[in-house]
Amino acid sequence: MIIFDGLYSFISVILSMLSLYINNYMAKRDFEKFPFGKHILEPIVISIKSLIIAIMCLYSLVGAVKSIISGGNNLEFGLAIIYSIVSVIGCGAISLYMKVKSKALSSELIKAEFTQWFMDTALSTAVLVGFIIGIAISNTKLNFLNPYIDPFMTVAASLLCIRIPIKIFIESFKEVICVKANDEINDDIYVLVKEIEEEYKFEDSITRVSKVGRELRIEIDFVYNKDSKLKTLDQMDNVREEINDAIKHIDYKKWLNVSFTGNKKWAI
Incomplete structure (x- = not known):
């Protein structure tokens, strides 16, 4: 679950850098090269980002299911709790910043960034809650469930997260092929x-x-x-x-x- 959360955050950073570059590139006037403007770049980038995240969620889902079938894995809660707390605070702060920027700029690209980082915050929160539950049952009769907490959390998070990027991809792709407005x-x-x-x-x-x-x-x-x-x-x-x-x-x-x-x- 930590690998999934960390990989999601890492990819989010890379994709945010891409969004920042595209946003700055779109702001430059270049009528001779782009006589109809550069607005098509926005849904193209959002489509690519959403597709990458959806593929990552699917990959993590398959890996987690394989882990459950093979008997799960043991957890070391100490560093995991520290990582989860830092991740929740960091992703939450970025998510809040993106929300403010999306309202100020009325940009679909920034709005997609907010959704992406909000998902990351929710994911990190789920990781933290899962580890707290694991600690709570570690000295009880339910201790036998501990090896399965991590893969089950990954399955749940993957299933919850994959729906949003697929939905965003469909909406953005509609704009790329110029489907009628709402x-x-x-x-x-x-x-x-x-x-x-x-x-x-x-x-x-x-x-x-x-x-x-x-x-x-x-x-x-x-x-x-x-x-x-x-x-x-x-x-x-x-x-x-x-x-x-x-x-x-x-x-x-x-x-x-x-x-x-x-x-x-x-x-x-």
Whole structure:
């Protein structure tokens, strides 16, 4: 369990350094090389981090099950307790720092870091509790259970921890392949576009909304005909301003593209 906890913490440090580098790299402006921005890097990095942690949890789970089958292992509680206390304090402090930073920066990358370190804190706490239980039963009739405490804790921790990185990986991978934004945001923009479609008597409208990192990519195509009220370039810009003002409450950076066409093939 100590190896699992220590390995998790070590990997967390390496992945946090990667996140810090990517976060700083994203902050540098480089329009010529990245004309559409670097926001795609955020879900890519989160996906990689989550996948690595999930694989590590699975590896530890298999090792713990093998240990149980072979009869467990003996525990030395002295240094284990000291390690666990230091680990809980250290991981807890980093977790709290990441939580404050994630709120201040509104960054999915930092939010993922907080989740990762919170899991590490919970893991270290479970290790400490397990060792305390082991000490408590060491001089009782239940002493025969001591060799199994360590592998059983590892199994429990692996099963609890593996669910979160898998969930984060799925959500981040959806952003990499530009799956539509969540229903709340998507429906909000869709209703707005349909209202404008009716107001200007457009023939149809196509709305695409996807979230990539901390950016919301919005593409709206209006199809008009001879009955449509919109005719001039100024009116088109007014519609764009209307949409932009109406979605300011959505707390993401936005890439907004509003197009107008008389032929629906250019909108689909």
